[in-house]
Amino acid sequence: MNNLTKSIVGAASALLFFASTGAQADVKLQDGTILSDKPTFIVTYVEADVASTDAARKLIEDQVANSKSENGNLRFEAVQRIGQGNHFVILEAWDGPESRAAHAASDHTIAFRNALEPMLYAPYDERPHVGLGAADPSTLPAGDDKTIYVITHADIIPPEQFAPCDRQVDASGPCGNEMMTGLAEFGRTHDGNMRFDILTQSNRGNHMSVVEMWDSAASQAAHQITPEKKAFRNELSGIPAAGGVNEDPQFVLNMLTGSLYDERLYTLIGN
Numbered sequence: 001m002n003n004l005t006k007s008i009v010g011a012a013s014a015l016l017f018f019a020s021t022g023a024q025a026d027v028k029l030q031d032g033t034i035l036s037d038k039p040t041f042i043v044t045y046v047e048a049d050v051a052s053t054d055a056a057r058k059l060i061e062d063q064v065a066n067s068k069s070e071n072g073n074l075r076f077e078a079v080q081r082i083g084q085g086n087h088f089v090i091l092e093a094w095d096g097p098e099s100r101a102a103h104a105a106s107d108h109t110i111a112f113r114n115a116l117e118p119m120l121y122a123p124y125d126e127r128p129h130v131g132l133g134a135a136d137p138s139t140l141p142a143g144d145d146k147t148i149y150v151i152t153h154a155d156i157i158p159p160e161q162f163a164p165c166d167r168q169v170d171a172s173g174p175c176g177n178e179m180m181t182g183l184a185e186f187g188r189t190h191d192g193n194m195r196f197d198i199l200t201q202s203n204r205g206n207h208m209s210v211v212e213m214w215d216s217a218a219s220q221a222a223h224q225i226t227p228e229k230k231a232f233r234n235e236l237s238g239i240p241a242a243g244g245v246n247e248d249p250q251f252v253l254n255m256l257t258g259s260l261y262d263e264r265l266y267t268l269i270g271n
Contacts, residue, residue, distance in 0.1 A: 025037055025097070025202070026130070027130050027202055029177070029200075029205055030158070030161060030205075031161075035130040035132060035200055036131070037097050037130050037202070038095060039074055039093050039094060039095055039096070039131065039134075039137060040094045040095075040097050040100045040128065040130070041092065041093050041128070041129040041130065041197075041199050041209075042090070042091070042092035042093075042094075042126060042127065042128055042129065043090075043127050043129060043151065043209045043211070044089065044092075044124065044125060044126040044127065045088075045089055045122075045125040046060065046087070046088040046116070046120065046124060046125075047086065047087050047088075047120060047121060047122040048086045048087075048088070048116075049086065049120070050086045052086070052119035053085050053086040055119060056086070056088065056116060056119045056120075057088070057269060059112060059116050059119075060078045060088055060090065060116075060269065060270065061078065061269055061270045063090070063108070063109070063112045064076055064077065064078050064269075064270035066112075067092075067103060067108075067109070068271070070099070070103050070106070071099055071102070072095040072096065072100070072102070072103075073094055073095075073099065073103070074093040074095060074137040075092065075093040075137040075138075075271075076092050076271065077090070077092075077268065077270065078091070078268075078269050078270040078271075079091070079149045079151070079269060080266055081264055081265070081266050082148075082265045083265075089149075089151050089266060091151075093137040100128075127207075127209065128202040128203065129200060129202055130199070130200055130202055131197065131199060132177065132180065132198045132199060132200040133180065133181040133184040133185070133198035134197040135195065135197060140194070140195050140213075141194050141195075142271055143194070143213055143271060144268065145267065145268060146215065147194065147213055147214065147267070147268055148216065148217050148219075148220045148265055148266075149211070149213055149214075149265070149266040149267070149268065150211075150213075150263055150264070150265055150266070151209065151211055151212075151266060152209070152210040152212075152261060152262055152264065153207070153209060153259070153262050154207070154209075154257060154259075154261055155207050155208075155257050155258040155259040156180070156206045156207075156257055156258075157206070157255075157256060157257065157258050160175055160176045160256040161176040161177045161206055162175050162176075162177060163175050165256065167238040167254045167255065167256050168256060169235065169238070169240050174235075175256075176206075176256050176257075179232060179235060179236065179256075180208055180210070181198055182232070183198070183210070183229075183232050184196040184197065184198050186226075186229075187212065187228075190222070190223045190226060191222065192214050192216055192218070192219025192222070192223075193213070193214060193215075193219070193223070194215055195211065195212060195213035196210075197211045197212075198210055220265070235256075236255070236256050236257060236261060237253040237254070237255055237256075238253060238254030238255055238256055239253065239254075
């Protein structure tokens with residue numbers, strides 16, 4: 001094993017471990033925080049052939065209807081991407097990994113996966129999560145055809161999750177995880193917000209899904225330009241909260257993230 005491989009393995013091992021065996025379990029972060037697997041969250045990305053958009057949507061709608069009354073289900077929603085209607089996301093919340101495993105093994109779920117597979121041009125991308133900063137699913141309002149959902153994949157570089165975070169303007173923080181939970185805290189206070197959850201991927205604790213609900217497109221757009229949201233995006237890029245555009249054209253942002261902060265907007269198709 002070369003030094004690079006050792007470094008990668010060491011960073012991954014330090015980042016998290018599973019507190020019990022099985023596909024999903026409590027997650028321990030590098031700072032000692034334990035994230036419970038109750039509730040269990042699933043975020044699944046579905047990308048269908050454009051010609052199969054309507055057929056894929058119907059299958060997904062039926063899967064929502066067949067799943068939301070299962071034992072242990074807390075929430076089951078499906079959304080369709082604005083501007084790219086052949087992209088869908090399925091959002092699930094379960095009272096624990098056992099009920100979710102029973103759902104995954106059910107005849108109707110297996111039939112759904114088999115019927116959907118020929119329509120896909122990318123793998124069925126199912127990501128298990130635990131809550132880092134998430135509301136009780138039972139307290140969240142139901143969406144409707146006016147609700148704007150925003151789902152964002154965030155990838156914090158592991159050394160930047162907790163202090164010291166050398167890419168941040170102040171190495172003592174706030175660092176990546178605190179920034180993400182802070183994003184939810186101030187986002188929930190903005191007009192029109194219905195949900196602002198930060199979920200940590202169970203098998204990769206530096207990868208997170210941000211799930212937002214807004215009562216209108218106008219409310220979501222207004223949130224984007226608030227001072228708090230602008231400061232968050234600047235600091236995630238490793239520049240001061242009010243940093244703006246750097247004068248040096250060769251300036252390279254010292255990102256705390258390993259990928260784009262990829263915000264995608266959706267509308268509800270089933271809950």
